[in-house]
Structure formats: structure tokens, C-alpha cells
Amino acid sequence: MTSIIKSISLDVKTAMIAKRVPNFSRFVRECLMRWEAIQRSPDCPVERLGHTGAIHGNHCTPSPTRICLKHWPNGTPRMEDWREFRSMVEFDGFHQDRDRLLQAWDFLADFNSPEEWLQHRAEITNHVQIDFEDMIIEGNAKPKKRPKKGIIARIKGRLGAK
16 A cells, blocks of 8 residues: 555644554544545445445445445454354344254343344444544644745844844
């Protein structure tokens, strides 16, 4: 991936926060991708591209490289959880035979369906998502350049003359 260097303006408080972020560039890229996904509307990139084979029940195959807010509003689950879900689907064929599913996966007793369990796993796997609803991102003024002094004014300034 080609890197494009951009600079941002931070105030004292946000500069201190940025110092604590392990990979600030990655953090900013992730925020931008989520913001763009929200602006686009919560659609599914897999469905948009017509890859219906990657849709399993009510979910597309999770991927760390694309954001699908339609199927994964809380982020994607771990691949181990996805494989477990796929095993449940193959076992039950989406018939939702609860008794049959509970015989093989007793932990599903706390959930209404394998889909609900999978969304729960996605929620606990991912960090708290950034809420962009109340974020004010417009109106940030660009820094203004100070007017350059002429050579005579600079010399006077160095000599202490006014």
C-alpha cells in the first residue's frame, strides 16, 4: 500500500492522547474507514460486489480488510467463533432446531439463536466502537501563516531596534 503523508493539527489535550495511541497512523486510518462506511450507509461490500457465496444466513464472511456495518455493526467476531458458527449452520442447516443445537452446543442455552451468539461474540471481541453521531468534524479552521517580515525589519528585530 502506498503511503501518503498528511499532517494534522492537534491541540495540547489531543496531542497528549495521541502519544498514548500505539500506532497513531493506523488509528486514524481505522477512524477514517469507519467514518466513510457510516457515510456510505450501512451496506454490505460483499452484497454490493455480488459475491452471494460469501453470505451465510444473515451474515457475510467477516474480514479484517473490509467494514460491513450491515452484518457486523459491532465489529467482526474472531475467526474461531466464525468457524464455530459455520459448524452450527452446517449441522442444523438454519432450521433453528433448538433442541438439536443445544445437544451439540449447550452454551447456546443463553441465546435465542446461533446468530445472536455470534453477534455477542463479536461485541465482546471488539473494543468499544467510536460513536460518530455526535462528533463535530466540520468548521476546523486551517492555521494561518504569519506574514513574513522584510529583511530590514528582521535586522532591526535582531539588533533590538524598534
